[in-house]
Amino acid sequence: MNPDFINATIGGVMIAFSVIIMMSLLGKVTGISGIIWQSIKFDSAEPGRLWRPAFIVGLIIGPLLVHFLLGWEFPAPQSDNVWLIIVSGLLVGAGTQLGSGCTSGHGICGIGRFSSRSIVATVTFMAAGILTVAIVNAL
């Protein structure tokens, strides 16, 4: 079988494992966009809120371990067009806040609970992504 398919499957199971740890032990939905925003907001009085920045630190340590211990290369950037990257970042940030989630929160945790909001959001961002790539390629 295509090694990309195998890696994708192994990576997907690892992501599921992480999501299951968060839900079973802490009762938290692993929505990365929400975790990112809530960790820089820092104005809530929620006890134990430091779990969010800890998760973010882990997100950076994880690939470092795979790189240094297993010798995996980091992927090359897709484009060095500064404006493209900035506009993409702005849209991803604004869109995930407005739409209450991203690929992890809606696509995995939400669909995993059969939430209709998450199913609709996932279909919508997939369709918008597919359309965007088609338009960019046609230009």
Next chain:
Amino acid sequence: MSIFIALIAGIIFGAGLLVSGMMDPEKVIGFLDLFGEWDPSLMFVMGSALIVTVPAFRLIMRRQKPIFNERFSLPLKTYLDKPLIVGAAIFGVGWGLYGYCPGPGISSLASLNVASFLFVPSMLAGMWLANKVANK
């Protein structure tokens, strides 16, 4: 304790992002290029994640509360509204433009490439702007 658990979960998630190919913007674009040279491999990330998550969530939710916390924190909204759809569409356009969603954007800081150091601050600015506009 919750900090330690979240750190470990974050490490597994971040490692999974690199292993799966989700951190490779070119692969993501290839996956979204349905009408071109479509690369279906990333379908297996969500596919395998859901195959494991769906039955696991069913088992977990049978419990009264999570093991190290007082209660489950689940999203309260259950209805479809305009911000959900408009936001998801805006996110999809941004995702299709460069190929990073929030997790891989953050994780790719590990590679020290310039793109992620441009992407992450822009994403935070976008989050701030959206909250400002939505007056949350």
